[in-house]
Amino acid sequence: MTTSPDMAAFVAGLPKAELHVHLQGAASVPTILELSRRYPEAGLPLEEDELREFYRFRDFDHFLSVYMAVNELVRTPDDVQALVEGLGRDLAAVNVRYAEVTVTADSHLLAGMDPAGVAEALSAGRAATLARTGVELAYTYDINGAHGLAGAERTISWAERFPAEGSVGFGLGGPEAGAPRTAYADAFNRARDIGLASVPHAGETTGPQSIRDSLDALGAVRIGHGIAAAQDRSLMAELIERDVVLEVCPTSNVCTRAVDSLEEHPFTILREAGVRVTLNTDDPGMFDTDLNREYVIAHDVFGVDRTGLLDLARESVRSSLAAQPVKDRILAEIDDYAAASLSE
Ligand code: HPA
Ligand code: ZN
Numbered sequence: 001m002t003t004s005p006d007m008a009a010f011v012a013g014l015p016k017a018e019l020h021v022h023l024q025g026a027a028s029v030p031t032i033l034e035l036s037r038r039y040p041e042a043g044l045p046l047e048e049d050e051l052r053e054f055y056r057f058r059d060f061d062h063f064l065s066v067y068m069a070v071n072e073l074v075r076t077p078d079d080v081q082a083l084v085e086g087l088g089r090d091l092a093a094v095n096v097r098y099a100e101v102t103v104t105a106d107s108h109l110l111a112g113m114d115p116a117g118v119a120e121a122l123s124a125g126r127a128a129t130l131a132r133t134g135v136e137l138a139y140t141y142d143i144n145g146a147h148g149l150a151g152a153e154r155t156i157s158w159a160e161r162f163p164a165e166g167s168v169g170f171g172l173g174g175p176e177a178g179a180p181r182t183a184y185a186d187a188f189n190r191a192r193d194i195g196l197a198s199v200p201h202a203g204e205t206t207g208p209q210s211i212r213d214s215l216d217a218l219g220a221v222r223i224g225h226g227i228a229a230a231q232d233r234s235l236m237a238e239l240i241e242r243d244v245v246l247e248v249c250p251t252s253n254v255c256t257r258a259v260d261s262l263e264e265h266p267f268t269i270l271r272e273a274g275v276r277v278t279l280n281t282d283d284p285g286m287f288d289t290d291l292n293r294e295y296v297i298a299h300d301v302f303g304v305d306r307t308g309l310l311d312l313a314r315e316s317v318r319s320s321l322a323a324q325p326v327k328d329r330i331l332a333e334i335d336d337y338a339a340a341s342l343s344e
Contacts, residue, residue, distance in 0.1 A: 003296050010306060010341060011295040015333040017316035018091060018099040018280055018291050020224055020247035022142075022173070023080070024070055025283025026087045026101070032285065035073035042072040055286050060205045063256040064146070064175060067283070071107045077117035080108060084125025084137065090284070092133035094292045097330045098322050100199075102140045102171055106147060106155045119162035126166045136326055140169030140199055143187060145179025152187040160194055168321040171224060172200035172214075181213035188218045197221050197321050199247075203228030205258050208235045215242060222247055222319060227259070229275065230266030236273045245276040245319035250297050251289040252282035262301045271302075278316045310338050 027035075029051055036044040036051070045051040057063040074080060084101070091099050108118045126137045141159050143152045159167065170191030172184055181202055188198050201224035202210040208228050212235060214220040226246035229235045239246070248267055253259040259266070271277050279294045281287070298304040298312065317330045 003300055007299055008292070008296060011292045011299070011309065013095060013337065013341070014295065014309065014313050015095055015097050015330055015337060016291060016295075016313040017278075017320050017322070017330065018096045019222065019278055019316060019320055020102065020249055020280035020282055021087070021099060022067075022102045022104070022283050023083050023087065024074060024104070024107075025067060025286050026090065026281070027070075027083050027285045028086060028090060029285060031083070031086050032070065032073065035079065039073055039075065042069075044069060044073060052288075055288070057256055060256045060258060061175070063286075066286070068107075068146075070286075071104075071111065074108065075111055075113075077113055077121035080113070080118060081121040081125040081128075084122060085128050085132075088125070088129030088133055088135050088137060090290065091137075092129075092135045094290045096135060096291055097333065098136045098138070098317065098320060098326060100138045100140050100169060100321060102142050102169075102173065104144055104173065105141050105158050106144055106151045109154055109158060110147075115158050116162050118158075119164040122164035123166070126164070136166075136322065138166045138168040138321060139164055140171045141167070141191075141196070142171035142173040142201070143184060144174035145172060145176065146174045148179075149183065152184050156187040156190045159191065159196065163194070167196060169199045170196040172202075172218070173224070176201065176204060176206045176210055181210055182217040185217045192219065199224060199321075201225055204253070205256075208232040211235060212238075215239075215244065220244060225249060225253070225258075227253060227266050227270070230269040230273075233273075236270065236275050239275050240273075243276070245278060245315070246270060247280045248277050249280045249282035250294060250301075251287050255287040262297060265302070267298070267302050271304075276315060276319060277312075278319060279312055306342065310334060 045054045143155045198218045198220045199222045200214045202214040204225035222245045224247050
């Protein structure tokens, strides 16, 4: 991929929002190496080239097993706070103004962390990020489908009892096969009762049915990935009708082998059908990407022009769960950027 310096600079300066990024998967390679050296008994790579090799995924299940192994390195609320603050710095560096960070709180609870301490770490990391960088962070808590209904219960009861500042969403991640979305309706109903919007993963590695189930049983307002919708015209029409937004993560889908290549990615099918789509990174530390890179891919591989990239940035803000004044502020920044850069 050869990207023009002009395009790279345009994307780098573009104010935007990230709606789908996992706290652990976002941790940079240096951050993970620092943790693996602090906790060598976890047996994870201690050198950069080994870690990069460890992050070459054979398939989606292999990716999930690596993801869970990395969880062994996150042991204390201080570790959680350090990850949040590291992510905040990385987001500021790519001009992300607002981000919804997915936290698998259950993994931290199963690691034996104090439940209140996890929420305090999230609140403190968010406050420090805002003060230091101006980046506004919000949180989504995802159930891990591998942990079944017991994990769902732990996740929702933790969110009910220990609401961290900036809690906005409730999700469902981990394996899709063998984890029917419909099984989690009760947890999502309870999440809605405490003001958390439904944003499950679906249609990443299984077909359209998981997306339909997310709409019907979980009341999804956005879908994590959702790329399988491209296989089903009537489902795309339903997403449009219900005004549901997809959190598309192109590099992730290639790295986990959910799609064969960027060229075969269904982004363009979805966008041209009129489905609302946003660009996201998913696990940027593990996939060696960042949000600027995803926008450059949209230009270079999917043929989105500057006006289209501005619209994608606007869509990321509009379809976020941010408070209206935050949305208005970032949308005004994008308008100013558009006026300045398109008149050049
Ligand atoms: N899908 C499911 N689980 C995950 C993902 C994903 O894309 N990233 C981290 N955990
Ligand atoms: Zn994800």
